[in-house]
């Protein structure tokens with residue numbers, strides 16, 4: 001399993017105290033999952049939320065990108081055929097054909113960026129179609 005997490009602090013909606021919250025993304029059994037688990041240090045409020053799907057809530061993504069930086073997925077080796085790239089992208093993410101074409105062009109030029117877990121998932125789908133890619137730090 002590939003996972004990345006971070007702890008963020010926030011403000012309790014119930015008492016105004018300080019909350020600590022563990023957020024993370026996971027790549028588990030072929031699925032992108034995300035979760036958030038938090039509690040208030042001043043009252044008994046706590047929550048736990050977990051879900052899966054191609055789109056992770058933006059606040060979780062931003063927390064991970066801030067803490068760990070952006071990952072960049074790039075082609076390595078020979079330039080692949082377009083069709084398997086499109087298939088891999090559309091399998092990994094819910095994309096229209098137009099979106100997949102845009103992302104395939106980005107992948108070939110500057111590379112695609114996102115959280116480490118998101119890029120690892122894309123890499124898995126691409127490698128399954130014999131497209132060689134590498135993941136590096138974007139900054």
Ligand SMILES: [Zn+2]
Pocket residue numbers: 012013014015016017018040041042043044045
């Ligand atoms: Zn509270």
